[in-house]
Amino acid sequence: MKVELQNLTKIFPSRNKKSGGEVTAVNDFTFTIPDGMLVGLLGPSGCGKSTTLYMISGLQKPSSGKIFFGDEDVTELSPENRGVGLVFQNYALYPHLTVKQNIMFPLQNLRGTDKLSKQEMQERALEAAKLVQIDELMDRKPSELSGGQQQRVAIARALVKMPRVLLLDEPLSNLDARLRLQTREEIRRIQKETGITTVFVTHDQEEAMSISDMIVVMKLGVLQQIGKPQDIYDDPTNLFVAKFLGTPPINVFNGKVENGTLYIGNDAVLEVGGVDDQPVWVGIRPEGFTPDDNGALVCKLNNVEVMGRDVSVVSTHEASANPIVRSIVNADNKIDVTAENIKYSLKPHKVFIFNKETEERIYFEVK
Amino acid sequence: MENNSNSSLKVMKEKDIRKVASTQKVAKVFGQILVYTFLGIMALIVLFPFYFMIISSLKSLEEYRLAVPTLIPQSWKFQNYTDILIPFEMAEANGWVGTLVSPEAATNDFDLFTLFRNTMFVGIVSTILSLVITVLSAFAFARLNFKGKNALFAALLGTMMIPGELFTITNYATVMTKGGWFPTFFNGLGNMFGLFGPDFRIPFVDSSFAALIVPFLVSVFYIYLLRQNFLQIPNELYLAAKVDGTSDIKYLCKVMIPLALPTIISITILKMMGAWNSYMWPRLVANDDAHRLITNGLRNAFNDVSGNTDYPRQMAAVALVSLPLFLVFIFFRKYIMKGVSRSGIKG
Known part of the structure; x- marks a missing residue:
């Protein structure tokens, strides 16, 4: 099921009525989720991603704008009539019911022609449980399950009524690191198996990049960029997106463009064609540095962290906006740890320049 | 340094x-x-x-009246109990008088069965109705959104500061005014407002029983207690239920009540105990043979014409009456303790 959001806006009235301030959680949000995709809504906390998810589910009404499932306008529809499955951050399992009863709970509300017999409900519940591989645990209470198992029960409960859209609110944030890796593969698998259009919310860019078909980056209720994870990483539209994606994070420098040359501090690092003279932000991905004795960028070497295949070089530069400059270079480059400075040449496609004021991307021609 | x-x-x-x-x-x-x-x-x-x-x-009246009370009865008089438990007519018919039942039981004015029945009726009905009201209002205050919710709740809590004695008189005026709305309505309800003829009566429905039950149906304290308990149930459970199309009332019955069951049981027991133990109000509004409750029954009975009280037999009756509460306490101790500790000093 294709999900389409048109000019979606949510304004919360201020708590304090006298001050009269309003909070715009989601601002004029328009995008389309193609059928059968796994989409990650990514942004720092408070950027309106959960609000967007709740609006898709119908739990919150948009202040303006429309939501379509396929060609059907569902903006005014209540949650149960939209056919959505929702998994909450804390799973929201009913603690007094067994796993089986939890999974069957949504089926008990079906009315009219959809009404199921007890037998059918049990079969459907078992089917959903098998999909998430918890069919062994049907008679346990949620308190007797591990976090990962509870998560699966929550997903099974969301899937059991065969929703048109599956929504996951921070599905992995309550799990420990190992389980998180495992569960995100699991979510990926379940999504592929069922083919249900799935939207999940996360503040963890690694999580979003690793499993999503498509990422939607948000900031303060405003859509920043939509695209495939790799495309967004390689081609960010503004400084915020560039900074938000990638571990280790992008290195940002104060720079300027003069006569078609990009300067970081006093180092003339790159020829950039078609850019007017102006001060800029320069973003360089950690893998964009190549140690080169003739390199233009000279950094003060701090230390080298060995990671096996690669090494992470920590250095400083006076023009850097961050306290340190971190680069990831192939371990084959023998780096003299005792040296005072390290010189880099830059890979042009890993270098992004942004307008100093608007922080929008400035595209340049590589010469 | x-x-x-x-x-x-x-x-x-x-x-x-x-x-x-x-x-x-x-x-x-x-x-x-x-x-x-x-x-x-x-x-x-x-x-x-x-x-x-x-x-x-278990003492005889003579032994009870000794100037220095004995700590262990000199003779055990179990007739004090059997006199109350076995109706005199039955004892007479079976020839038990003088053995199992003492002859003085002929003048027994303590009708254990009627008092018990009245008290159970008032206790059960007021507990059930009170629970319905408490659960629904606690749900409204905890979960629903309506205008003036907080102001209303604050006002309700404010009423807890008024001591109960203050509205005893106004309550009395309301329920006992002859021809007033209260007796008119509930007596009318008792004969279905004359629909089935003037002699028709639904058992137990009249203004005296209503006066015992209705004024104490709403307990702000219990509403407060349950609301706090409901508030602890995470919001997400409600949202999850909403996404699945669960109605409020179904959510209340299937999720909130089971989760708050310990509190609800505490409330039930405290309310039952309250009904069982109440003394002053029943004495005011229902002090006739048909409606009298057990506490007043105990107080009224066992007096002879000269005003002397047969204390041993009264004590036997008190022991019998305390027995159900004692059993309740044994079996539901956990819940009572919880309820009492939540309520501070009540119970």
């Missing part, structure tokens, strides 16, 4: 440790002796009235 910190960090010698350990042990044992002595004395103080009730109920 440095010298000071050095001296305070001096390593404890083994000898010192042993000394401290033995002092600690002595202090602990001594403390325990004190605590248990205190607890023992307090337990005796609490239990003595019960003990005295039991032994008094």
Whole structure:
């Protein structure tokens, strides 16, 4: 099921009525989720991603704008009539019911022609449980399950009524690191198996990049960029997106463009064609540095962290906006740890320049 | 500074440790002796009235009237109990008088069965209705959004500051005014407003029973208690239920009530105990043979014409009446304790 959001806006009235301030959680949000995709809504906390998810589910009404499932306008529809499955951050399992009863709970509300017999409900519940591989645990209470198992029960409960859209609110944030890796593969698998259009919310860019078909980056209720994870990483539209994606994070420098040359501090690092003279932000991905004795960028070497295949070089530069400059270079480059400075040449496609004021991307021609 | 910190960090010698350990042990044992002595004395103080009730109920009236009370009955008079439990007519018919039942039982004016039935009726009905009201209002205050919710709740809590004695008189005026709305309505309800003829009566539905039940149906305290409990249930459970199309009432019945069951059981028990123990209000509004409740029954009965009270038999009746509460306490101790500790000092 294709999900389409048109000019979606949510304004919360201020708590304090006298001050009269309003909070715009989601601002004029328009995008389309193609059928059968796994989409990650990514942004720092408070950027309106959960609000967007709740609006898709119908739990919150948009202040303006429309939501379509396929060609059907569902903006005014209540949650149960939209056919959505929702998994909450804390799973929201009913603690007094067994796993089986939890999974069957949504089926008990079906009315009219959809009404199921007890037998059918049990079969459907078992089917959903098998999909998430918890069919062994049907008679346990949620308190007797591990976090990962509870998560699966929550997903099974969301899937059991065969929703048109599956929504996951921070599905992995309550799990420990190992389980998180495992569960995100699991979510990926379940999504592929069922083919249900799935939207999940996360503040963890690694999580979003690793499993999503498509990422939607948000900031303060405003859509920043939509695209495939790799495309967004390689081609960010503004400084915020560039900074938000990638571990280790992008290195940002104060720079300027003069006569078609990009300067970081006093180092003339790159020829950039078609850019007017102006001060800029320069973003360089950690893998964009190549140690080169003739390199233009000279950094003060701090230390080298060995990671096996690669090494992470920590250095400083006076023009850097961050306290340190971190680069990831192939371990084959023998780096003299005792040296005072390290010189880099830059890979042009890993270098992004942004307008100093608007922080929008400035595209340049590589010469 | 440095010298000071050095001296305070001096390593404890083994000898010192042993000394401290033995002092600690002595202090602990001594403390325990004190605590248990205190607890023992307090337990005796609490239990003595019960003990005295039991032994008094087994004495003859003569022994009871001795200037120096005996702590163990000289002769055990179990007739005090059987006189109350076995109706005199039945004893007469079976020839039990003089053996199982004493002849004085002929003048017994303590109708255990009727009092018990009345009290059970009032207790059960008021508990059920009160629970319905409490659960629904707690749900509204905890979960629903409506205008003036917080103001209304604050006002309700405010009424808790008014002592109950203050509205006894106004309540009395409301329920007892002849021709007033209260008796008119509930007596009317009792004969279905004359729909089935003037002689038709639904058992137990009349203004006296209504006066015993209705004024105390709403307990702000219980609403508050349950609301707090409901508030602890995470919001996401409600949202999850909403996504699945669960109605509010179904959510209340299937999720909130089961989760708040311990509190609801506490409320049920406290309410039942309250109904069982109430004395002043029933004495005011329902002090006739048909409607009298057990506490007033105990107070009224066992007096002879000269105003002397047959205390042993009254004590036997008190023991019998206390028995159900005692059993409830034994079986539901956990819930009562929880309810009492939540309510501070009530119970």
